[in-house]
Structures are given as C-alpha cells and as structure tokens.
Amino acid sequence: MSASYTSVKDGSLRRRVRNGALGLGLVAVALYFGFMALLVYRSHH
Amino acid sequence: MAHAHTSDTAHHDDHHDQPATGIKRWLFATNHKDIGTMYLVFSLIMFFIGGAMAMVIRAELFQPGLQLVDPVFFNQMTTNHALIMIFGAVMPAFVGLANWMVPLQIGAPDMALPRMNNFSFWILPFAFTLLLSTLFVPGGMAAGGWTLYPPLSLQTGDSFPMLIFAIHMMGASSIMGAINVIVTIMNMRAPGMTLLKMPLFAWSWLITAYLLIAVMPVLAGAVTMLLTDHFFKTSFFNAAGGGDPVMFEHIFWFFGHPEVYIMVLPAFGIISEILPTFSRKPLFGATSMIYAIASIAFLSFIVWGHHMFADGMPVAAQLFYMMATMLIAVPTGVKVFNWTATMWRGSLSFEPPMLFAIAFLFLFSIGGFSGLMLAIVPADFQYNQTYFVVAHFHYVLVPGAIFGIMAGVYYWLPKWTGHMYNMTLAKWHFWLSAIFVNVLFFPQHFLGLAGMPRRIPDYAVQFTDWNMVSSIGGFAFGLSQILFPIIIIQCVRGGQKATAEVWADTHPTGLEWTLPSPPPYHSFTTAPVIP
Numbered sequence: 001m002s003a004s005y006t007s008v009k010d011g012s013l014r015r016r017v018r019n020g021a022l023g024l025g026l027v028a029v030a031l032y033f034g035f036m037a038l039l040v041y042r043s044h045h
Numbered sequence: 046m047a048h049a050h051t052s053d054t055a056h057h058d059d060h061h062d063q064p065a066t067g068i069k070r071w072l073f074a075t076n077h078k079d080i081g082t083m084y085l086v087f088s089l090i091m092f093f094i095g096g097a098m099a100m101v102i103r104a105e106l107f108q109p110g111l112q113l114v115d116p117v118f119f120n121q122m123t124t125n126h127a128l129i130m131i132f133g134a135v136m137p138a139f140v141g142l143a144n145w146m147v148p149l150q151i152g153a154p155d156m157a158l159p160r161m162n163n164f165s166f167w168i169l170p171f172a173f174t175l176l177l178s179t180l181f182v183p184g185g186m187a188a189g190g191w192t193l194y195p196p197l198s199l200q201t202g203d204s205f206p207m208l209i210f211a212i213h214m215m216g217a218s219s220i221m222g223a224i225n226v227i228v229t230i231m232n233m234r235a236p237g238m239t240l241l242k243m244p245l246f247a248w249s250w251l252i253t254a255y256l257l258i259a260v261m262p263v264l265a266g267a268v269t270m271l272l273t274d275h276f277f278k279t280s281f282f283n284a285a286g287g288g289d290p291v292m293f294e295h296i297f298w299f300f301g302h303p304e305v306y307i308m309v310l311p312a313f314g315i316i317s318e319i320l321p322t323f324s325r326k327p328l329f330g331a332t333s334m335i336y337a338i339a340s341i342a343f344l345s346f347i348v349w350g351h352h353m354f355a356d357g358m359p360v361a362a363q364l365f366y367m368m369a370t371m372l373i374a375v376p377t378g379v380k381v382f383n384w385t386a387t388m389w390r391g392s393l394s395f396e397p398p399m400l401f402a403i404a405f406l407f408l409f410s411i412g413g414f415s416g417l418m419l420a421i422v423p424a425d426f427q428y429n430q431t432y433f434v435v436a437h438f439h440y441v442l443v444p445g446a447i448f449g450i451m452a453g454v455y456y457w458l459p460k461w462t463g464h465m466y467n468m469t470l471a472k473w474h475f476w477l478s479a480i481f482v483n484v485l486f487f488p489q490h491f492l493g494l495a496g497m498p499r500r501i502p503d504y505a506v507q508f509t510d511w512n513m514v515s516s517i518g519g520f521a522f523g524l525s526q527i528l529f530p531i532i533i534i535q536c537v538r539g540g541q542k543a544t545a546e547v548w549a550d551t552h553p554t555g556l557e558w559t560l561p562s563p564p565p566y567h568s569f570t571t572a573p574v575i576p
Contacts, residue, residue: 013232016232017232021158021161021228027258028224031266035266039292
C-alpha cells in the first residue's frame with residue numbers, strides 16, 4: 001500500500017486527514033477565543 | 046493532500062514528477078523537501094539577523110557607561126533579538142527539519158497537507174518583514190521585552206499593531222505546521238510503522254506539535270487582548286479600568302513555558318538519533334525516552350508560575366510551582382542518563398554531528414542545573430531579573446536548541462545534498478562554537494550572582510571584567526557562525542559523493558537511510574513495509 005496512492009483512492013484516509021486537520025484547527029480556535037472569553041467572564045465576576 | 050504526487054496520477058501530472066524551474070519551484074512548492082529547505086534557509090537568515098542584534102547588545106555592554114547606542118535602542122535590540130531568535134530562527138529551523146525528515150522517517154511520500162505546508166511557510170517572510178520594518182516607524186521597534194508585559198508594552202509607539210500582527214502570523218504559521226505534522230504522523234505512516242517503532246525525532250515532533258496547538262492560540266489571545274487594551278479602551282490588563290496586569294503574565298507564561306520545550310524537545314529527538322549512530326549501539330531505553338518526552342511536555346503546562354515568583358503569590362502556589370518545576374528534572378534525568386548509557390562502552394567516533402550532540406549533552410545539562418537553582422523560590426528572589434537568568438536560558442537555547450539544530454543539519458546534510466561536507470571545517474565550526482559559547486555565557490552566571498540586572502545598557506564598574514570576557518566570547522561566537530553557511534553552500538555545490546547510508550560504517554537505522562543520497566524528489570511513492 002502506498003500512502004500516496006491511498007490519498008487519492010482511499011476515501012477514508014482522505015477523510016481522516018481532513019477531519020484530523022479540522023479537529024486540531026478547531027481546538028486552536030477554541031483555545032484562542034476561550035482564553036479571551038475566560039477573561040471577559042472574570043472581569044464581570 | 047498528496048494526490049498531485051502520486052504515481053497513479055503521474056500520467057496526468059507529469060510536471061509534478063520533477064521540480065518546477067525557477068522561482069515557481071519555491072513560490073508554489075508543495076514538496077516537503079523544498080518547503081523544508083525554505084524553512085531552513087529562512088531560519089539561517091533570521092539567525093544572522095538576530096545574531097547581529099546580539100552583537101549590538103554585547104558591543105554596548107563591552108564597557109560600563111553608554112557608548113554606542115541609546116538606551117531605548119538597546120532595549121529594542123534585546124526585545125527583537127529574542128523575538129527573532131525564538132520565532133524566526135529556532136522554531137522555523139525545527140519545522141524545516143520536520144518537513145525534511147518526518148516523511149522520510151515514517152515512510153510517507155509527503156506531508157499530509159502540502160498546500161497548507163506552503164502557506165504556513167510563506168506567512169513567515171511577511172511576518173518577519175513586518176516585524177523588522179518596525180525599525181523604521183516612529184518610536185522604533187518594540188522595546189518592552191519579548192514577554193510584552195503591560196503596561197510597559199502598551200507604551201510601544203506606532204510599531205505596536207505591526208508587532209501584534211506579526212506575532213499573529215507567526216502563531217498561525219506554527220499552528221498550521223503543527224497540524225500538518227500531527228496529521229501526517231497519525232495517518233501517513235508506512236505499513237508496520239507502529240507508533241513505538243517510530244524514530245525518536247518523529248516522536249519528539251509529534252509531542253511538540255501538540256504543545257504548539259495548545260499554547261500558540263493562548264499567546265495569540267493574549268496579544269489580541271493587548272491590542273484591544275491599546276486601541277479599543279478595554280481593560281483586560283489595565284488596573285485603572287479594573288483589569289489585572291499580572292493576569293497577562295499568567296497567560297503569557299502559560300504559553301511561554303511550554304514554548305521553551307517546543308524549542309528543545311525536537312533537539313532531544315535529534316540527539317536521540319545521532320548518539321546511537323556514532324556510538325554504534327541502539328538507543329538505551331528508547332521507550333522510556335518517549336515517555337520522558339511526554340512527561341516533560343505534560344509538566345511544562347503546570348510550572349508557568351516559576352517565572353513569576355517575584356510578583357508575589359500565595360506560599361502554597363510558590364511551593365507547588367517550585368516542586369512541579371523540580372519534578373521536570375526526573376524525566377530530563379532519564380533522558381540524560383539514557384543518552385550517557387547509549388554512549389557507554391559504545392564504539393564512539395567524533396564526526397561533527399556527534400561532537401555537537403555531546404556538547405549538547407554537557408551544556409544543556411548546565412542550563413538544566415541553573416534552571417533547578419532558579420526553581421528554588423528564595424533563591425529566585427535573588428536571581429530574578431539578573432544576568433543569571435540570561436545565562437540560564439541561553440545555555441538551554443544556544444548549546445541546547447541551536448546546537449541540536451546544527452547537529453541535525455550536520456547529520457542529515459549529506460542525505461539532503463548527496464555530498465559530504467568539509468569535515469575539517471565543520472570540526473572547526475564545532476570547536477570554535479563550543480569554546481566561545483562558554484566564554485560568552487558562563488561569565489554571565491557570575492555577573493548575575495553578583496547582582497548585574499538584565500535589560501539595562503549600563504552597569505556598575507565592578508561588572509566590567511566579566512562583561513568584557515562575555516562580549517569577546519560573543520564576537521568570536523558570532524564570527525565563527527559564518528563557517529556554517531560556508532560549509533552548507535560548499536556541500537550543496539559539490540563534494541565527495543555521499544552513499545545512501547552516509548555514515549556507512551555506523552550503519553544508522555531509520556528509513557531515511559534506505560533512500561539514495563539525495564533522495565528522489567518524490568520518495569516512498571510505494572510505501573516501504575516495516576517488519
């Protein structure tokens with residue numbers, strides 16, 4: 001099996017790569033806004 | 046995705062089998078080797094720009110009094126030296142090494158997301174052009190220290206929004222690079238390459254990438270809040286408006302301490318590749334090395350308070366941060382003992398990568414020990430804001446991270462170029478670097494213990510002698526780095542042919558050594574099978 005072959009033919013690998021990247025990207029975005037939201041919350045309580 | 050590089054599409058995309066010519070090859074690069082090369086060249090350029098700033102600092106500190114630059118410019122140099130070395134030199138160098146080596150080590154044809162790879166590199170030249178251009182705006186560069194503590198950093202002139210935007214771009218680049226590494230390692234490993242069979246460099250990068258994703262957004266959030274405090278009258282960190290400047294320090298160091306390990310864990314991986322090769326023995330305790338890296342990464346999240354002991358905090362918090370920081374010595378000790386045990390009774394040879402790796406082992410340990418001294422709360426009250434801290438983190442970052450990068454480059458350069466480099470010159474580079482890095486930084490321990498403050502362009506006369514020694518070491522270390530690009534350029538242009546194994550009599554292990562030197566433009570189009 002070639003990973004490069006599978007990246008074209010194997011839909012599940014393509015999905016895993018895409019979902020993995022999107023999931024990690026979402027974690028990053030959540031941390032970015034999460035810390036700011038935490039400070040906004042803290043400033044009001 | 047790597048589909049453009051596949052053999053089954055080759056008849057459609059013949060032009061992808063060979064690199065494009067001219068500028069297009071680099072501008073539109075999706076090949077991991079090309080992008081790795083661009084990262085490495087970029088980081089080398091930044092290393093010399095950041096180094097030039099260090100030379101200004103050391104020239105001013107050669108004698109007491111103010112002679113060469115005004116104090117504001119001095120502070121601009123200390124601030125931007127740090128930003129450029131951290132975000133421009135060390136981090137991109139490791140991303141470059143990851144780009145080159147991770148696919149080769151795991152048997153993948155390329156990174157999983159090559160177009161994002163291109164984007165994450167090309168953000169960097171814009172980010173650093175923006176950062177460096179602040180030299181020419183009214184008020185000059187940022188001068189409040191790389192930690193950007195408010196309210197001082199909010200006094201930055203017109204360069205402030207440029208600095209914040211540059212940091213955002215650097216962060217975005219790092220996060221994309223980290224996502225790419227994780228997704229590649231988790232999905233593109235060759236059949237049979239289980240995680241525990243994966244080489245230590247790839248392992249160290251997998252863990253580093255998770256650290257990056259966890260902390261770079263936190264830095265981005267912190268500097269965004271600085272931006273809104275500066276321009277939109279928010280009071281996140283403004284005490285007058287009900288905000289808390291110390292909160293910035295907490296958030297910054299929640300990023301900043303793992304950042305230290307982001308800069309050194311990949312070096313651990315490189316050293317773990319080099320020492321077994323030139324000791325002609327397998328790595329001692331390979332699995333424990335992985336657990337040690339993971340433990341260090343975990344602990345790096347719970348020790349940030351040790352940067353803030355002198356701010357004042359409850360005794361319970363001081364004790365917690367002190368103990369947690371000291372705990373890092375345990376997995377780090379595991380690594381140092383494993384490296385030593387790898388060399389023990391090995392058939393050692395001292396090629397340039399091995400020399401840099403051994404120097405790393407000794408000198409990084411010195412940085413580790415001074416870190417333990419700084420972890421002790423009452424001692425830290427004395428050392429805080431002195432040159433002892435400067436000496437400590439430079440021992441971690443120069444003979445630590447940068448020697449690790451140099452060791453990696455000298456280890457894999459013949460693989461990349463297909464040529465052996467000038468060993469004699471590389472050994473000169475090593476010995477000059479190893480000697481003068483100590484002349485440069487060791488006296489700074491004495492200066493710090495005697496009370497010389499950091500980030501101040503002038504000092505009391507009793508500090509003169511060791512400052513002169515340190516500056517001489519700095520100039521000599523800086524000059525000796527000129528050998529590095531000379532050796533690399535010579536090697537790229539030609540030289541004795543390198544074999545596939547490069548270090549043939551050592552029989553290095555790893556998939557990268559099964560490929561010819563240089564490896565084909567598209568490697569592992571048929572995945573190797575790992576027994």
